[in-house]
Amino acid sequence: AQSVSQHNHHVILSEAASLELGCNYSYGGTVNLFWYVQYPGQHLQLLLKYFSGDPLVKGIKGFEAEFIKSKFSFNLRKPSVQWSDTAEYFCAVNALDYKLSFGAGTTVTVRA
């Protein structure tokens, strides 16, 4: 079974700072990788996804993520955050069985 770990539980940063959230997964086979965002009081929204091809993927709202197969990692980045990026971010993995396995989530607080 696959498992997902997110390195940071809570990240606090100022507007215009750069953000990087770590995600590692454990699964030996082919996986699909996702980052979801959950704004306060809202549902999960898909930020970006990786299935195959270019390991650097771009998503919505200026986010990008890099898949490094040798490190089993899929880190999320944003060069300059805004106050509106305050949310909880979840890394997720699925394999052949379609179910998503989520990390514990990282709460990001952006101070104005």
Add this chain to the structure above:
Amino acid sequence: DSGVTQTPKHLITATGQRVTLRCSPRSGDLSVYWYQQSLDQGLQFLIHYYNGEERAKGNILERFSAQQFPDLHSELNLSSLELGDSALYFCASSLPRAPYEQYFGPGTRLTVT
């Protein structure tokens, strides 16, 4: 708005009771997934239905059951409720040609008192 709808938004009930949560997938999506989000367990996959048939089960308790109807909406039934069942229950759906890409509904917040 993902196009996935869930009702009710909030549900408050007592221990020992039974509730039904409802989900309508996006138009064209044949798959429905149920997830539970709680403070101690995080986001956990419960069950997957595809075009009316159960496809996979995750950490779903025996007190919980689900079904998907011919019109593709799904219901999650939770019975003999316990305090620990208090959580956000999300439904997600996906297209047949993109089964790995799931879109989530707004969730139902269940509070068991």
